[in-house]
Amino acid sequence: MKLLNPGHVIDGFEIEACLHAGGMAHIYTVQYAVSSDGSRRESEFPMAMKIPRMTAGDGAENIVSFEVEQQILPALAGTHVPRFVATGDLSRTPYLVMEYVNAPTLETWAENFHKQSFQTDVHDRAIARLGAELAHAVHSLHKQNVCHLDLKPANVLIRPNGKVVLLDFGLSCHALYPDLLAEEMRKAVGSPAWIAPEQVVGVRGDPRSDIFAIGVMLYQLATAELPFGEPATSGGMRQRLWMDPIPPRKRNPQVPEWLQETILKCLHPEAAKRYPSAAHLAMDLSNPEQIRITERGRQLKGAGFKEHLKRWIKAAGMHYQASPLPSKQIKEVPIVMVALPHADVSDATWYSLREAVDRSLGIRPGARLACVTIISSSDTSSTESHRSESSVHRMHLARMQQWSQGLDLHNHQISFHVFEAGDVADALVKYAECNEVSMIIMGAATHGLQLQRLVATVPIKVAMDAPCTVILVKQDVPFEFLGTLHEQ
Numbered sequence: 001m002k003l004l005n006p007g008h009v010i011d012g013f014e015i016e017a018c019l020h021a022g023g024m025a026h027i028y029t030v031q032y033a034v035s036s037d038g039s040r041r042e043s044e045f046p047m048a049m050k051i052p053r054m055t056a057g058d059g060a061e062n063i064v065s066f067e068v069e070q071q072i073l074p075a076l077a078g079t080h081v082p083r084f085v086a087t088g089d090l091s092r093t094p095y096l097v098m099e100y101v102n103a104p105t106l107e108t109w110a111e112n113f114h115k116q117s118f119q120t121d122v123h124d125r126a127i128a129r130l131g132a133e134l135a136h137a138v139h140s141l142h143k144q145n146v147c148h149l150d151l152k153p154a155n156v157l158i159r160p161n162g163k164v165v166l167l168d169f170g171l172s173c174h175a176l177y178p179d180l181l182a183e184e185m186r187k188a189v190g191s192p193a194w195i196a197p198e199q200v201v202g203v204r205g206d207p208r209s210d211i212f213a214i215g216v217m218l219y220q221l222a223t224a225e226l227p228f229g230e231p232a233t234s235g236g237m238r239q240r241l242w243m244d245p246i247p248p249r250k251r252n253p254q255v256p257e258w259l260q261e262t263i264l265k266c267l268h269p270e271a272a273k274r275y276p277s278a279a280h281l282a283m284d285l286s287n288p289e290q291i292r293i294t295e296r297g298r299q300l301k302g303a304g305f306k307e308h309l310k311r312w313i314k315a316a317g318m319h320y321q322a323s324p325l326p327s328k329q330i331k332e333v334p335i336v337m338v339a340l341p342h343a344d345v346s347d348a349t350w351y352s353l354r355e356a357v358d359r360s361l362g363i364r365p366g367a368r369l370a371c372v373t374i375i376s377s378s379d380t381s382s383t384e385s386h387r388s389e390s391s392v393h394r395m396h397l398a399r400m401q402q403w404s405q406g407l408d409l410h411n412h413q414i415s416f417h418v419f420e421a422g423d424v425a426d427a428l429v430k431y432a433e434c435n436e437v438s439m440i441i442m443g444a445a446t447h448g449l450q451l452q453r454l455v456a457t458v459p460i461k462v463a464m465d466a467p468c469t470v471i472l473v474k475q476d477v478p479f480e481f482l483g484t485l486h487e488q
Contacts, residue, residue: 003018003021003026004018004026004028004051009033010049010088010093010095011086011088011093011095012032012033013030013031013032013033013047013049013086013095013097014030014031014032014033014034015028015030015049016028016029016030016031017029019048019100022053023053024052024053024062024065024170025050025051025052025053025062025066026050026051026053027048027049027050027051028048028049028051029046029047029048029049029100030047030048030049030097031043031047043085045083045099045100046099046100046102047085047097047098047099047100048082048097048098048099048100049095049096049097050069050095050096050097050098051093051094051095052065052066052094054094061181061189063090064180064181065170065171065181066090066094066096066170067090067180068169068170068171068172068180068181069096069168069169069170069172070087070090070094070096071174071177071180072146072169072172072174072177073096073098073169074087075144075146075174075177076141076144076146076169077144078140078144079163079165080136080137080140080141080163080164080165080166081140081141081165081166082098082099082100082101082165082167083098083099084096084097084098084099085097085098085099101157101159101165103157103158103159103160103165104157104158105153105154105155105156105157105158106130106134106153106154106156106157106158106217107153107154109130109153109158110153110220110221113126113221114224120254120256123254124222124255124256124259124288125288127218127221127222127259128259128285128286128288129162129285130158130162130164130221131214131217131218131221131262131281131282131285132281132282132285132286133158133162133163133164134156134164134214134217135211135214135278135279135281135282135285136164136278136279136282136436137156137163137164137165137166138151138166138207138210138211138214138278139277139278139279139282139330139436141166141210141326142207142210142277142278142326142327142329142330143326143327143330144327145174145175145176145325145326145327146169146172146173146174146175146326147172147173147175147204147205147206147207147209147210147326148166148169148171148172148210148213149171149172149173149189149190149199149204149209149210150168150170150171150172150190150191150194150213151166151194151210151213151214151217152191152193152194152213152216152217153217153220155167155168156217171189171190173204173205175205175324175325175326175327176325179204179205181204182202182204189204192230192231192232192236192237193216193226193228193229193230193231194212194213194216194217195213195237196208196209196210196212196213196240196271197212197240197241197269197270197271197315198271200234200237200238200240200241201238201241201315205326206271206326206329207277207278207326207329207330208271208272208274208275208276209271210278211266211274211275211277211278211281212266212267212271212274214266214278214281215227215263215264215265215266215267215274216228216266216267218259218262218263218266219245219248219263219267222248222252222255222259222260222263223248223251223252223255224252225251227245227246227267228240228243228245238315240269241269241311241312241315242269242308242311242312242314242315243269243302243308243311244264244267244269244302244303244308245264245267245302246302247260247264247299247300247301247302248260248263248264249298249299249300250300250301256288257293257297257298258288258289258291258293258297259288260296260297260298260299261291261292261293261294261296261297262281262284262285262288262291264296264297265296266281269311269315270311270314276329276330276332276333276366277329277330277333277436278330279330279335279435279436280333280335280368280413282435282436283335283368283370283415283435283436286435287415287417290415290416292413331438332364332366333364333365333366333367333368334364334367334368334437334438334439335367335368335369335370335435335436335437335438336357336360336361336364336367336368336369336370336437336438336439336441337369337370337371337372337428337431337432337435337437337439337440337441338353338356338357338369338370338371338372338440338441338442339372339373339374339428339440339441339442339443339462340353340371340372340373340399340400340403341373341443342373342374342375342376342396345443346475348475349443349473349475350403352443352473352474352475353403353441353442353443353473354403354406354407356441356471356473357369357407357441358406358407358408360439360441360471361407361408361409361412362408365411366411366412367412368412368413368414368415369404369407369409369412369413369414369415370414370415370417370431370435370437371400371403371404371414371415371416371417372417372418372419372428372431373396373399373400373417373418373419374419374420374421374424374427374428375392375396375418375419375420375421376420376421376422376424392418393418396418397416397418400416400418401416404416417431419431424458425458425459425461425462425465426461426465428440428442428462428466429461429462429465429466429467432466432467432468433467437467437468438468438469439468439469439470439471440462440466440468440469440470440471441471441473442459442462442470442471442472442473443459443472443473443475444459444472444473444474444475459472
């Protein structure tokens with residue numbers, strides 16, 4: 001379709017200006033057209049209209065991609081996607097009208113970012129913050145059973161407050177709808193620089209493919225280079241099924257080990273060895289000081305010949321396969337939060353919480369544990385005023401770490417967090433909301449023995465307001481263990 005002039009009206013929408021004229025579609029700002037009585041309906045937000053290119057020279061992919069986005073966008077909700085307004089009939093004038101988010105793309109943001117001079121730690125923290133926001137946005141899609149499958153800087157908008165909005169769902173996959181691209185194409189569909197190894201062989205619908213794409217973008221931000229270049233052939237794209245990228249620290253020695261550890265975990269050729277969910281990735285990027293550094297984070301060269309040969313042999317047998325529901329996959333590897341009391345806690349409470357956590361982790365391989373202590377502001381100002389804030393935090397971190405030594409943490413990551421808040425219940429709920437927590441485990445009396453009557457409503461409030469399952473644990477410890485707990 002040729003470019004439309006301002007003032008042109010389609011199904012009650014008036015064209016204002018062309019924002020983008022690309023190979024797949026034209027995008028315009030629009031408003032509601034003037035009605036027969038001379039009035040104009042006001043929109044709650046700015047709107048954009050996307051019209052696919054469908055000339056004689058365009059392939060079937062343009063039409064199929066439009067049908068996919070037409071199917072998926074109305075089903076999505078939340079702040080990380082544009083709000084859907086209307087869609088046009090493919091047999092007449094195909095279009096999508098959605099919220100127009102006037103914000104720079106990650107592509108533009110990255111260009112400006114690399115031009116600026118930062119202190120090294122400020123630079124790294126900026127990358128981590130953006131990566132965490134991107135991971136949260138992607139996780140919100142996965143919870144709705146959608147995998148984006150075409151994440152790249154041009155499809156990511158960054159609002160002034162740092163929040164991320166994702167665009168362009170033409171190559172996406174909704175687990176509850178027919179996968180039109182898989183049915184029509186049966187080949188790698190995606191952008192060559194960011195496509196995940198399993199996508200290269202036709203596997204669609206795995207949320208860890210989006211995690212790979214986030215890893216590519218983090219690599220770009222850290223090094224100003226693409227990890228696998230921009231391959232132009234299917235053979236070039238297949239190499240990522242077994243090849244490692246050059247470690248970021250070799251390209252940029254200023255990249256910290258924790259950031260390289262995170263990036264290379266995202267970029268592992270095997271999906272099962274990446275982060276199990278985008279929420280896990282967001283948790284690491286939000287707490288870089290607690291990332292466990294392995295050889296992967298320190299290395300300056302990739303895997304050796306033998307490892308690449310094993311991967312090559314394994315990759316030769318990869319083929320298209322259906323993926324389970326993304327929401328089901330991420331529920332199998334949840335983030336479990338335990339709220340640990342900060343004062344006047346009995347041995348029985350410590351023991352009972354540890355037993356409850358052990359049971360929960362034992363039936364959820366790969367789950368992550370976040371140990372959280374909320375220090376009441378009033379308690380800090382009175383009983384702990386003689387100590388510095390940092391020493392108080394260190395003391396509580398040490399107590400949590402000691403408590404965790406009795407847990408079976410094989411196959412589980414763990415992190416420790418101490419916060420100060422006036423409203424303990426509200427702080428726990430907000431932490432759970434911000435970190436995609438799937439389950440909260442806490443004592444029936446969170447402040448211990450002396451203050452039980454005063455704060456008995458804390459667990460009830462958490463249970464009422466939390467966005468996830470809450471397990472309240474009563475004190476229950478075998479008599480024979482009471483004497484030994486004091487010695488731990």
